[in-house]
Amino acid sequence: MGRWGEILALTRVRTLIFVREPEAMFWVFVFPLVLAAVLGFAFRESGPKPSAVAVEGAGSEELAERLAGDELLEVEQVSDRVRAELGLRNGRFDALVSAGEPPRVLLDPTRPEADVARLRVERRLLLASGTSTDGLVSVSEVKAKGSRYVDFLFPGLIGMNLMGTGMWSIGFAVADLRRRKVLKRLLVTPMRRSSLLLSFLLSRLVWLLAELVVLTAFGAFALGVPFRGNVLAYVAVAFAGATVFAGLGLLATARAKTIEGASGMLNVVMMPMWLASGVFFSYERFPEAIHPLLRLLPLTALNDALRAVMIDGAALTSLGGSLAVVVAWGVVSFVVALKIFRWR
Helix, strand or coil: CCHHHHHHHHHHHHHHHHHCCHHHHHHHHHHHHHHHHHHHHHHHCCCCCCEEEEEECCCHHHHHHHHCCCCCEEEEECCCHHHHHHHHHCCCCCEEEECCCCCEEECCCCCHHHHHHHHHHHHHHHHHCCCCCCCCCCCCCCCCCCCCHHHHHHHHHHHHHHHHHHHHHHHHHHHHHHHCCHHHHHCCCCCCHHHHHHHHHHHHHHCHHHHHHHHHHHHHHHCCCCCCCCHHHHHHHHHHHHHHHHHHHHHHCCCCCCHHHHHHHHHHHHHHHHHHCCCCCCHHHCCHHHHHHHHCCHHHHHHHHHHHHHCCCCCHHHHHHHHHHHHHHHHHHHHHHHHHCCCC
């Protein structure tokens, strides 16, 4: 059997094993759809969340009446100052307003919700005094597709799914084969080590196109996320991302002897990217000094490329920096995994 025949035979085996594992199918197709649906619908048309405000002190009844009626304020009159401060500390209340002339607002300046609550209280008191705020500013709402939070979120969810399914499915498969001593038996066959590792990658890519079609169609038709880019460019970016995370999955579990050890290594690799690669919020919220380091993370580069293609309609040629990071991680991962891979 030639080299490619060997790789195709191994890939076929890995693909059939994947099909016969309902858990794997769930994590590739069902879980990302559920996650996209929950987060997408939660943030698609959500309005501003009302600020929870506690009112206390002598004259609190009158103050509570002045603040009531504003749909952006949830007012609760409390008689126990200690209980009110406890609610402020544990996040039940965004601000504590004490009756007086003028009313005093107690808040935690480290919480953004607190400052929003203060502004809403001031606005309501201003309106209650008979002074209109009309004409002070002109307000317009962001409703255009491509500018909403869900449009930012969805490509990040696709990138996160490519990372999770790539690393977990391959990493766990390798660790399980090693635990059951199957790799040890393969060691005595004429099979090349690189052929086995490539078969894991190719079996992952077999399902990638179907995965992309299902997730992207759901985002476009159910959530209204725009798709403005070239389909081939989008598929190429996704394939590059799937490849790099397959390589990282192999590298992370190249020497893991147990499922628990593989799980620990995979979590160590993925956790920083879950938090810092711009899946749920922009990595630009972190200090500017570390932005260059965050852009070197493979999931950051992949998310930037996916958003550029989907939302902005960017051409593949304009994604040189992001794709270079992804390709570099993929090449280094496979080369190092091939060198340190342990059969026993």
